[in-house]
Amino acid sequence: MPDDTPVRWQPKRNQPPPPWPSPPLLIAVARGFRGRCPACGRTPLFRGFLRIAPACPACGAPLGRVPVDDSGPVFTIFIVGVVVVAVLLLMELTMRLPLIVETAILIPLTVVLALLLLRPMKGAALGLMLRLGILRSEDEA
Numbered sequence: 849m850p851d852d853t854p855v856r857w858q859p860k861r862n863q864p865p866p867p868w869p870s871p872p873l874l875i876a877v878a879r880g881f882r883g884r885c886p887a888c889g890r891t892p893l894f895r896g897f898l899r900i901a902p903a904c905p906a907c908g909a910p911l912g913r914v915p916v917d918d919s920g921p922v923f924t925i926f927i928v929g930v931v932v933v934a935v936l937l938l939m940e941l942t943m944r945l946p947l948i949v950e951t952a953i954l955i956p957l958t959v960v961l962a963l964l965l966l967r968p969m970k971g972a973a974l975g976l977m978l979r980l981g982i983l984r985s986e987d988e989a
């Protein structure tokens with residue numbers, strides 16, 4: 849007779865804490881959003897526009913092993929899409945501008961918003977993942 853009791857996932861409670869500082873979740877996300885190391889907040893997170901530093905020189909947090917990949921662009925697209933569509937709808941409903949004027953407003957708005965949000969979104973995602981302990985294994989990084 850098969851056992852029908854559901855299997856419940858249990859977190860690993862006896863893992864040792866990481867050797868780098870582990871601030872509260874919102875602080876780690878906010879530090880990443882500001883482009884600082886999510887663990888200690890003392891050093892820059894990025895080396896270049898979107899390249900992540902391999903490790904924090906101050907606290908040793910393995911920033912390069914956090915698999916942020918495309919999460920920055922994904923969150924940026926979500927936010928920019930909502931803002932641009934909202935502006936488009938407001939312009940259509942209230943101003944009735946010619947199409948060329950709407951285009952001349954919305955395309956620069958989209959580009960500027962995307963460029964402004966890419967780094968903060970990638971940093972915030974990295975802060976969240978580092979705080980939650982989501983890391984690539986050392987041979988993958």
Ligand SMILES: [Zn+2]
Nearest residue numbers: 885888904907
């Ligand atoms: Zn650090």
